[in-house]
Amino acid sequence: MAYPHCSPYPDLYAIDALLTDEQKLAALTLRNFLVREAEPLIPEHFEKEDFPTALIPQLGELGVLGANLSGYGLPGMDNIAYGLVMKELERCDSGLRSFASVQGALVMYPIHAYGSEEQKQEWLPKLGRGEAVGCFGLTEADGGSDPGAMKTRAEDKGDHWLLSGAKMWITNGNLAQVAVVWAKTPDGIKGFVVPTGTRGVTVKKMRGKMSLRASVTSELYFDHVKLPKSAVLPKADGLKAALGCLTQARYGIAWGAIGAAESCFDEVVAYTKDRILFEKPLASFQLVQKKLATIATEITQAQLLALRLGQLKDEGKMHFAQVSMAKQANVEMALRNARICRDMLGANGIMLEYKSMRHMCNLESVSTYEGTNDIHSLIVGAQITGIPAFS
Numbered sequence: 090m091a092y093p094h095c096s097p098y099p100d101l102y103a104i105d106a107l108l109t110d111e112q113k114l115a116a117l118t119l120r121n122f123l124v125r126e127a128e129p130l131i132p133e134h135f136e137k138e139d140f141p142t143a144l145i146p147q148l149g150e151l152g153v154l155g156a157n158l159s160g161y162g163l164p165g166m167d168n169i170a171y172g173l174v175m176k177e178l179e180r181c182d183s184g185l186r187s188f189a190s191v192q193g194a195l196v197m198y199p200i201h202a203y204g205s206e207e208q209k210q211e212w213l214p215k216l217g218r219g220e221a222v223g224c225f226g227l228t229e230a231d232g233g234s235d236p237g238a239m240k241t242r243a244e245d246k247g248d249h250w251l252l253s254g255a256k257m258w259i260t261n262g263n264l265a266q267v268a269v270v271w272a273k274t275p276d277g278i279k280g281f282v283v284p285t286g287t288r289g290v291t292v293k294k295m296r297g298k299m300s301l302r303a304s305v306t307s308e309l310y311f312d313h314v315k316l317p318k319s320a321v322l323p324k325a326d327g328l329k330a331a332l333g334c335l336t337q338a339r340y341g342i343a344w345g346a347i348g349a350a351e352s353c354f355d356e357v358v359a360y361t362k363d364r365i366l367f368e369k370p371l372a373s374f375q376l377v378q379k380k381l382a383t384i385a386t387e388i389t390q391a392q393l394l395a396l397r398l399g400q401l402k403d404e405g406k407m408h409f410a411q412v413s414m415a416k417q418a419n420v421e422m423a424l425r426n427a428r429i430c431r432d433m434l435g436a437n438g439i440m441l442e443y444k445s446m447r448h449m450c451n452l453e454s455v456s457t458y459e460g461t462n463d464i465h466s467l468i469v470g471a472q473i474t475g476i477p478a479f480s
Contacts, residue, residue, distance in 0.1 A: 102389050107396065108169070115166060116173040119151060123181045131182045132441045134303040138296060140184060140264065141303065149219025153178070153189050155197035161213035163197075169399035172344035176395075180348030183451035184304030186341065191260045192216060194338035196223030199269050199280055202333070203325040208282050212267060226256035226270035226283075226309050227331050234464050234479075236271075237328050241311065243272040243281060250321065252281065252289075252314040258458070262307020263294045269322070270311070271331045280322035280330060289314035300454040336409045339459050340402060343415035344395045349452055350388050350423035353430035353445040357381070360434055360443075371433075380433060384426045391419040410472035417465035424452040 105113070130141045148154055152164035156174055159165035166174070179186035197216050200208050215221040229239050241254025252272055262268075268283045268290075285292060291310040298306060322330070358381060361372035371377055398415045401407040427449035431438040438446055456462050464479075471477045 101385060102393065104389075104392050104396065108173075112167070112170040112173055115156075115170040116177055119153065119174055119177045120180070122147070122151060123177060123185075127181050127185065131184075131303050132447075134184075135182070135447055136302070136441065138298065138302045140188065140261075140305045142264065144185070145188075145219040145222065145264075147219075148189065149217060152217075153193075154219055155193040155201070155213070155217045158193070158197055158201050158213075158217075161201075161209060161217065163213065163217045167399075168340070168402040169396065172341065172395055172399045175341040175345040176348035176351075178348065179345030180352045182303050182447070183345070183349060183455055184301050186345040186348070187260050187301065187304050190338045190341045190345070191225055192223055194341055195225035195334050196267070196269050198337045199225075199322060199325065199330070199334050200282065203280060203322040203330055204282065205319065205323050207319060208322070212282065216267075221266045222261055222264040224259050224261040224265040224268045224285075224307070224309070225334065226259055226268050227335075228256060228258045230255065230257045234461060236331065237278070239271065239273060239278070241270070241272040243274045243279060243316075245274065249318060250281065250316040252283065252311045252316055254311050256309040258295075259307045259309050261305055262292050262309055263305050265292075268309060269334075270309070271328075277327045278331065279327075280325040281316060281320045282322065283311075283314065283316060283320065285309075287314055287316070298454075300450045302450075332409075335459055336412050339412045339416045340398065340407070342455060342459060343398060343412065343419050346416075346420045346423040346452065346455060347388060347391045347395060349448040349455075350384070350391070350426050353423075353427045353448050354381075354384050354388060356444050357384075357430040357433045360437075377433065380429055384429065387422045387426060391422050394418060408472075410468055413460065413465040413468040416460065417462055417469070420452065420456050421462060424449065424456055427452055 127144055134141050153174055156164050156166045157168055157171035175186055178189055197213055200212055216223055227236050232238050244251045254272060265285050268285055270281045270283045271278055272281060289312040293308045295306045295308060361377050362370050364371040394415050398411055401411065427445055430445040431449050434443055434445055437443055467478050
């Protein structure tokens with residue numbers, strides 16, 4: 090079965106030939122579902138600034154949530170298949186990929202990697218099936234690129250923990266039944282599994298976004314929240330554990346951004362072939378073809394970068410600086426080319442019925458979250474020089 094790049098997108102480097110049948114099937118199955126069920130919903134939800142929650146159980150049935158995790162009824166996909174899944178989700182909308190990234194990489198992964206057996210049994214099957222939604226509480230209003238400066242505190246009261254503080258820019262917050270929350274304790278930063286219905290937890294939806302509008306973003310407040318001693322993630326060792334979760338999510342972003350770029354490219358190639366200007370197709374003009382050739386080249390480079398990263402991850406050799414390189418480069422590529430595609434659509438490019446400006450707006454956030462473009466450049470710079478330049 091051939092993995093079908095949506096016409097007119099060309100597979101110029103025969104990357105399809107490097108994929109297994111299982112990897113292609115995972116991508117094809119999800120793409121068919123998204124084209125049929127999700128794409129018609131996204132413009133309305135983008136306008137309304139909410140998430141298409143009816144898709145959640147269907148994504149669970151398709152094995153999209155926690156797709157590269159094993160056990161507890163989870164799919165256990167290899168990391169290239171998982172990357173292709175992230176790419177297909179973001180090809181539809183960054184909000185869908187963000188939902189799945191947070192659910193799988195930022196909630197299920199820390200429970201899977203750092204949690205107790207009780208926590209795993211309680212949450213992983215439900216989260217994997219989409220019967221429960223999770224969110225990840227690390228970022229704070231004054232934290233930004235310095236998560237270690239968090240003010241949220243958890244006090245050990247002997248027979249329970251007492252959690253107080255606030256988190257901001259939390260994807261899925263208002264949808265979630267459980268949050269993985271990071272807080273300072275006398276023994277360092279620890280992660281906690283916090284049901285959002287716990288007394289003292291308040292969740293407030295953030296409104297007025299110009300980006301990621303088909304995604305729910307929230308603020309979390311913790312007012313002396315009493316948690317059992319079993320709420321702590323027993324194997325999470327300081328801020329390093331939280332950053333390890335971000336590495337998993339950033340891996341998915343490195344793939345996902347390619348999907349957004351491919352969507353814009355598909356749209357603009359079809360448009361320029363059909364658009365007649367000066368009695369011939371817009372695609373026949375040299376400037377247009379040069380732009381299309383450049384975009385195709387950059388998408389192909391991004392695909393190869395992501396594919397090699399996936400191979401390294403499956404071999405257990407992936408380093409966080411490699412993830413930073415791929416996230417920074419591929420998102421920057423996608424944002425730059427979404428802007429070019431929007432321009433090539435002319436006045437039509439600002440309309441919601443076209444995809445490029447929606448992707449362009451979304452990618453502005455993707456460029457910023459889970460490590461800004463500049464921070465990822467500095468991570469790579471530190472790896473090259475051995476000299477961290479963060480402060």
